[in-house]
Amino acid sequence: MDRNSITGIILITIILGFFWWINKPSEEQLAQQQRRRDSIAMVEQLRSEAEAQTAAVKAQQTQEAEAQKDSSIIAQEKSDRFGLFASAAEGEQSFVTLENNLVKMKISTKGARIYSVELKDYKTHDGQPLVLMNGDQNKFGFYFTHSNRNFHTNDLFFDVASTSGNKADFVINAAEGKLVFSYALPDDSYMADFNITTNNMGSIMSTNTGSLGIEWNMRMDAQEKAPDFERQRAGVYFKFAQEDVDHIVATSSKSEKLSTKVQWVAFKDQFFSSVFIAKDDFVSGEVATEAPEDKNERLIMNASALVNVPYTGNDNLDFHFYFGPNDFKALKPYDEAYDLRELVYLGWGFLRYINLGVIEVFHFFEGFISNYGIIILLLTILIKLILFPLTYKSYVSTAKMKVLKPQIEEINNKIPKEKAMERQQATMALYRKAGVNPMGGCLPMLLQMPILFAMFQFFPASIELRGEAFLWAQDLSSYDSIFELPFTIPFYGDHVSLFCLLMAITNIVYTKINQEMTQSSQQMPGMKGMMYMMPVMFLFFFNNYASGLSYYYFISTLITIGQTLLIRRFVDEEALLAKLNANKKKPVKKSKFQQRLEDMQRQQAQAGKKGKKK
Structure with a gap:
């Protein structure tokens, strides 16, 4: 580039700079322009917000319309599916507590069933509250048919109709019919009253057999230190009308049909029982026990009972629940009417009279x-x-x-x-x-x-x-136990019971004294050794038994x-x-x-x- 070209560019730059300086807006003009731009931006923002709000309103209106449509569809579907029990098919579980000086009983609105029972005067072996029934692990109620569908009261939600003192009523309303479960817990008593009322339910709530098959399932966990020993004294007991008490043991899985009238069914462990009693007897039933595979498990058994009572659709069925100890004193008030003292097993025949x-x-x-x-x-x-x-x-x-x-x-x-x-x-x-x-x-x-x-x-x-x-x-x-072993000896256990050991030693001494008195040349070979085997067998047999017995x-x-x-x-x-x-x-x-x-x-x-x- 030559000198003339460079000079021309410089002159042009100077001229442009001069014109820009002459035509530059003043500060007042700049402020006015900024205000104009701000006004335009605000208008645009307000217009955008208005459009967004309008869209949101339209979307909400559309959603509400769709929701109303879905709600009506769902309601119709529930009505078609559950019939008159649609309102009871879903709900939120809540509880009502009945309590006296001996028992604290919690009742769930789901199924209107006893949810848990705590005995106030007793604790478990490790000092925890003694609870006989444990929440959702229990099932109580009966099956019925409505609108070609099977229902179980255990799965329906009842309304709390009334609570007064130690009484509570739970109800399901179905058109002109009504199903009511009522509970009452008298003072100073282990016995609770239970009533099922069906008003105008014959055409609404039907059963195949013309009777209500009341189902009761209960998981029974160990309350004592030695579950296997406790399990040997547990089982499902039942009292036939005008006959003796019978039972099936908890040590194995068994079932038994009750083809004649039964007064009560009890789920019993070593020291406590839950008993379901019919005022007018159950017409028939079936009971079963399910034993755990692992004998060291804290589960004693899963007990179940299905008992039948007459049903017409307009019934007032009276029952009782006994939740309490297997104690002769505590059971005395109920023994004359129900023979509940039979829950305390004292041996067969004349052994019971001795005890x-x-x-x-x-x-x-x-x-x-x-x-x-x-x-x-x-x-x-x-x-x-x-x-x-x-x-x-x-x-x-x-x-x-x-x-x-x-x-x-x-x-x-x-x-x-x-x-x-x-x-x-x-x-x-x-x-x-x-x-x-x-x-x-x-x-x-x-x-x-x-x-x-x-x-x-x-x-x-x-x-x-x-x-x-x-x-x-x-x-x-x-x-x-005075000493815990680091291993388990078959048929003996993993501990040393001192009273059992002392019992075995004294029996050996007594056997020796008898041998000195009775030994003769006619004694069979090996008989002397056999006599000493018995105390040794006692040592194995009684090591896990009650120390009071040893x-x-x-x-x-x-x-x-x-x-x-x-x-x-x-x-x-x-x-x-x-x-x-x-x-x-x-x-x-x-x-x-x-x-x-x-x-x-x-x-x-x-x-x-x-x-x-x-």
Whole structure:
């Protein structure tokens, strides 16, 4: 680029700059232009907002119209699907609580069913509130048909019609008909009243059988320290009208049809029961238990019952629920009408009558002694004093056998072992002449066995012992562990129960004393070892049982040992032998039993001789 071109560009730039400076707007003109631009922007913003608001209003109107349309469609669909029960098909669950000094009962509006029951005077083994029913894990109600559809009251939402004091009514209105569930919980009572009312429901709520099949399912969790032990004393119990109480156990899965009238059905664990009672009996039913696969699981069982009551559509059906302890005192007010004391299992037949007497003595001691370990001690002493004549007779009979042992051995030396029948006849002849009954030592002991068996049923069923501590045992109704093992021994467990160990030791000592009294050359090989096996078996068998039972057996055996040693000091064996030898000189009259026994032995001997000749 040459010089003239550069000069021209510079002059043009100067001229343009000069004209721009001359024509530059003033500050007032700039401000006016800015105000104009701001006004235009504001107008545009207002117009945009107005358009957006108009669009939003139109969208809301469209949405509301569609919602109203959908709501009417949904309402129509619900009406078509659920009929007169459309309003009860959906809802929000709420609760009504009925409470007295013993029981706190929570009732859900969903199904108008008992949701949970807490017993105020009791706790679980670990100090938690004792709840018999646990929320949604329970089911209660009945099936019915309406508008070709099956319903279950457990799934319907009831309205709370009224609550007054310890009473509550729950209702479902269906056109001209009405279904009402009513509950009442009287003061100072474990028994709640329950009523089902159906007004004009015959054409609205129908059933296939003409009866209401009331379904009750309940999950029962362990309340005690040892679930497996608790499960052995749990089950579903039922009382036939005018008949006895029967049950199915919780240790296995079982079911049973109830084809005749039933007064009540109970879901029972070791110390507590939930009982459903019909004022006018259930016409039939079916009960079942479902046991857990893992015996160490905290689940005791899943219990279920289906019971039937007559239904016409205009009914007033009265029932009761008992939620409480398996306690003779607590069950006494209801026993005359319902035989609820049968829930306390005290053994079969005459064992139950023995335990009924033991319970009365137990409650007598309760009146002035608060320590249940002392009560068991006094009870044991009383029983042993009552049985002392049998113990004395048993010892004397055994002592007679002992002092005759040299003469029996003399018979065995004279008669070869091959002639066992002759040996036996000679021995029996000696006993008969001396006036000794070979069963005399066993019969008194056999007469004491029912007491031992009765105690075996009494202690695990005694709710009085539940949670009661004595010495190292924290709970006399459960095992008294003094040492937890790092492993589990089959049939024994993973702990050491001291009362059980003491019981086994005292039984070994008592067995040794008996062996010294009764040993003879006729004793079967291995019998001595077998006698010592029983205490060892007790050690395994009772390690997981109630410590109160092991404590009783321990004290009982200890007292028996003391009685035996005491009697030994007063029984002169030399004088006894002299008396027996004197008896041998007297004429002996055979009893019919002895005559029959000798005849049988003679026939067996003759049969043996004939067999050898052939």
